[in-house]
């Protein structure tokens with residue numbers, strides 16, 4: 001009986017130019033060649049590569065998909081902590097990637113003038129048009145120029161002008177804490193991750209675009225912005241760990257398509273809406289600035305702050321070149337600022353509240369400090385008095401250590417052969433220090449899983465201990481790529497925490513006590529972050545009651 005061929009197999013054979021009888025043998029040869037290639041490549045990475053002598057998990061040493069998988073799980077910061085416990089201070093975390101867990105490595109990798117730049121993986125952040133921002137830029141001279149321009153929006157004068165708008169949003173936030181209070185005065189249980197995100201997104205909306213998103217009031221319908229940012233950072237958070245996306249190849253060109261793999265239809269809708277909203281707001285902002293330049297002070301007339309971050313940035317010129325940013329560049333920076341400035345600060349706030357609510361002795365000590373410094377809650381403003389509250393500062397430092405909003409590893413690529421932690425690393429290698437692992441390294445922190453603000457107090461633990469701890473504390477990263485928004489984040493954290501603790505009793509919603517906490521080390525619970533470049537968190541679920549006693 002003559003053999004019957006299906007139309008599909010015929011078509012396939014015709015398309016690729018083979019007789020149909022040759023398809024199977026050719027497929028076999030292709031598979032064997034591919035498997036042979038993978039085996040030879042793996043043998044090279046395992047035994048002959050310049051990093052071959054460094055310890056690490058078998059799969060990590062032969063493929064970047066190992067790191068990609070753990071980034072996708074959202075727990076790669078905890079995983080790196082475990083790997084360093086198992087393998088020691090140096091772990092090969094990819095064929096061409098090395099993770100170091102020491103304060104020496106922090107200086108060697110991120111320190112000023114070291115021969116490293118951001119890893120090519122950061123290109124996964126680029127949207128179509130390939131416009132680099134301060135955050136995503138890789139080229140050092142581009143970054144230096146852009147940082148000089150952006151610095152105008154974060155100067156002392158700029159920060160002072162932001163104080164009233166930050167305070168106005170905190171007023172709204174505090175109002176919500178006890179809004180639906182029962183007869184006993186306790187408000188209903190709140191998911192603090194969501195509420196703090198409402199606060200910090202509102203603040204960033206107001207500071208970047210000159211108008212709060214009013215997510216706290218829940219009247220603008222803009223709370224999808226929080227979800228849009230979360231889902232966008234979920235997808236790029238994985239791709240940033242896959243250096244293949246940063247090379248100028250087909251994967252880079254198709255990065256938009258790959259991002260979709262990690263997103264639901266609702267995520268895509270939210271992200272598109274956020275991009276459209278930010279385009280609209282940047283357009284309005286630049287029109288306002290143009291009108292202002294023409295003498296028409298529309299911004300003032302509308303009762304919004306006279307200068308917000310975009311205002312400073314639109315006005316600013318590079319001191320060396322006199323250049324200004326184009327409207328597309330401003331748009332790109334605006335998006336990044338909303339993302340980098342909101343989620344991080346809200347995670348820090350939620351983390352601090354998590355630890356305070358579970359440590360009444362620490363909470364009371366902090367309240368005592370604030371009440372001995374201020375006569376009333378509405379006196380709490382930036383300035384010398386709040387700066388003198390050292391316990392408040394230590395509580396924030398400790399919360400940022402325990403549950404850092406950026407807990408994973410920030411990759412940097414060596415541009416020449418370079419020595420890190422005493423090890424010669426060839427040019428073109430990605431190096432980094434995983435923040436969660438370093439913040440829980442017993443060389444720098446005794447009992448690292450215990451929340452203990454006193455570890456930052458020289459008068460209690462001594463000079464040397466605090467210096468050692470500080471050398472390994474990097475929630476904002478160090479060096480030229482360190483966080484430009486740190487003073488603003490600090491202002492938000494200090495004011496919000498001080499005003500909550502001064503004016504409210506806090507209790508844990510027992511029915512949801514375990515939600516949002518993790519057991520990295522059995523016996524110790526910590527506020528859990530799902531790391532994806534920035535962090536996704538749930539809870540703590542807390543109740544508040546106005547405390548008027550003095």
Ligand code: HEM
Nearest residue numbers: 134135340341344345348406410476477481483484485489
């Ligand atoms: C507690 C809050 C914050 C934390 C923990 C934090 C942490 C960080 C870290 C670790 C980096 C380095 C990222 C990298 O190397 O890839 C960074 C960079 C950056 N952050 Fe923050 N951040 C916070 C708040 C803010 C705020 C409020 C803003 C803006 C308003 C901001 C804007 C930026 C920008 C633009 C960069 C890139 C700087 C550069 O490359 O020159 N951050 N931040």
